[in-house]
Amino acid sequence: MAGVAVSTTINGDSVEYLCQPDETLLDVLRDRLGLTGAKEGCGTGDCGACSVILDDRLVCSCLVLGAEAEGRRVETIEGMAHGDQLHPLQQKFLEHAALQCGICTPGFLIAAKDLLAKNPDPTEEEIRFGLAGNLCRCTGYDKIVRAVQDAATVMKGA
């Protein structure tokens, strides 16, 4: 099968790649571009570990084809910090110990970033429903919700 040539923007950088027509964006990110921050927990869009932002929309990259990224903007966990300056969400996840094993963390951070971009002052319930597409098996979500609440406060003040 012939490869598809794709020109896209990932974390602000222009990127070109060849991929197979049936290859997911997640596979392209991980296997072709070496961006392994997005994780494959299920491959069926149920766990959110592969979350990325595609043109301001939160998506499971396992449900998007690599070819669909043509001409669009992709934001992944690797682009979340500015240089060595962590994003407030990243900092608060560390301070609150909102991760144990950490496999779901990149997906949660991306989903939380998207949530706060759309709703800078969410209630606890809005956070819980906003992050309901991401599975965490370690924490019981308590410290994740608190970290997002705390980050929202910090970001409002910024």
Added chain:
Amino acid sequence: MNFDPRFSGRKFTSVGTRPIRPDGVDKVTGRARYGADFNMAGQLVGRVLRSPHAHAKIHKIDTSKAEKLPGVKAVITAADLPDLTDGDAAMYDILDNCMARTKALYDGHAVAAVAAVDARTARQALKLIVVDYEVLPHVTDVDEAMNHHAPLINDAIFTEGLEEKPVKPSNVTKRSQFGHGDVHQGFGHADFIVERSFKTEQTHQGYIEPHACVASVSSDGTADLWVCTQGHFVYRQHCAQLLGMEASKLRVTSSEIGGGFGGKTHVWAEPVALALSRKAGRPVKLVMTRDEVFRASGPTSATSIDVKIGARKDGTITAAEATLRYSCGPYAGSWAEIGAMTAFACYKLDNVKTVGYEVLVNRPKTAAYRAPSAPMAAFAVESAVDELAKEIGMDPVDFRIKNAAQEGTRSSYGPVYGPIGIGPTLEAVKNHPHMKAKLGKNQGRGMACGFWFNFGGQTCTDLNIGMDGSVSLAVGTVDVGGSRASLSLVAAEELGIDYSQVKAIVADTSSLGYNDMTDGSRGTFSSSMATISAARNAIKILRERAAQMWDISVDDVVWEKGHAVARGENHGNLGKLSLKEIAAASGKTGGPIAGHSELVADGAGVSFATHICDIEVDPETGSTRVIRYTVVQDAGKAVHPTYVEGQYQGGAAQGIGWALNEEYIYGKDGRLQNPGFLDYRIPVCSDLPMIDTQILEIPNPNHPYGVRGVGETSIVPPLAAIANAVSNAAGVRMTHIPMSPPRILAAIEAERGG
């Protein structure tokens, strides 16, 4: 130097604080490398062909077409993993589970595997493998499997533990029994007796990271394995044995691990990946799909349990008895035995008897899941305890306090307890504000207790002091939830230096001596003991070096707050030498400074917890909502309290999923019908409230800092606590887990109808 592990009440400086974990930044930036994040030059993609049948003879496997497909570099079957287990039955079962030999024993059982240049070619190759199956009758239910007419899963199994050796083979591999006193007599003294039967369905650990590894076997017979595991030393041992290698020639590196909960203590894909790599002569990456994780790895036992408890009017339990049947999958296990040991461990009983039956079924091989076997036993016992309290007319907390085990109590499984936390957790629950919170319409409150043994085991730790005075701590217990932070705190505490001066890593199998798995809540308990021992050995050398620098006797040098201090009238002018100063001079005083420790961490203190929860039940639909949840648990000493809270909350959340929703659903054909996160639904963020925690610290006398394991006990009480809450809310006793909406609705309707 002999290491004294006994508890000494010291004032802590670092232990008990809450710093950011050393592996944190990598994990929030996507840099941390998990099982599937590692790649090697020239690596192939491995895929496994799995049986679609629950039980089938394998007559022939034709791999010729797959082998001819361009891009396929190796195809293997059981013939490529010959039996080298030399009569070791447990290892033979592991081998057979990795690759079916003569029979496929469950839907998802591996029968062949391929390595190809890419995933698509590997998938195509699987389709070209022809397996000639003869489908056999199967059984997936634990009670049905015990029936004499049930299909036999292994005709070489004769029940062990019976008074007379049975003449016929059976699906029951073993009977075990625990207890003391005379239950018959005890029930004779009871004014009230509750007798009930319970069932729990099979659940999966549900770690978000599927099993993943990269195997690379070289032509000189050495090999590397990069893998997500809870125990890389044990994986090395098992893989080496199954592949006929010397252990030292196989180097296993544990990647970051994306959850395990007991499920990553067993090899499945790793020997297969090594065999593929050996045959192909190239590295092979093998990553399970989520479907494979559900069908072929994990799960816990499904159970069927009968409980009988009797008590006097004053609330004293006179006798307690339970029969526990646990499914093991198609291979022998000791799951019911553990259940039988834990069932009544919370209570002080004169007459107690538990009997466990290990039952073979055509389901995946049962694997450990967080305090394995204890939650189901606690569900049955704590439900009956609640019902008995109600019959007597006593408050369920007071009833438990009256019968709680204490220091000196002979436990239901044998040993006599030292200082324990069951009474204190119950007292804390009695006084907790949660117990006074107002309940709304259709809401019920439940509480329950839980017990877990906690383990210690073989542990080896190296503590190396750099020339700049910074400390590298190399441990061999895999960090599943923040233990590198805890162990760095312990090293800092013992050396008297700042946490930021210590960097902990998990060393690979070639860099450190053997370590048991991170299981049994042993990670922080045992590795902190080894870290303290290693630090004390390093301090001895630091004192010697300081003595040398001062030219005085080492007996006149003590270690205080990170410094060597000269003691004695003649040394008043010597002042102090910091760890940093001694390290900087080490090149001239005898070379590098390090402390090592190899020990068996005995004396893991048992752990108890009591949980409270409030549940709302919709009587029209049977759906439930968790309103409030509180965990009270004894930690011995919380080294990093935030991560201890995290263990409490995580265990509670898993228990909530188990209690209310999660279950393996098999069709009549013996196939798993819900092998995905859509249909096997674990709790999501919007399903749960905040989970309140209270840490009690009743020091473990067998650890220098009083530490007990904390990871597992938190999953033991939730099934029962939630069942008690749902039963109170719905007005009907729930006896079947999970309490999914259809089951609750059926129970409510049966009660109404009755």
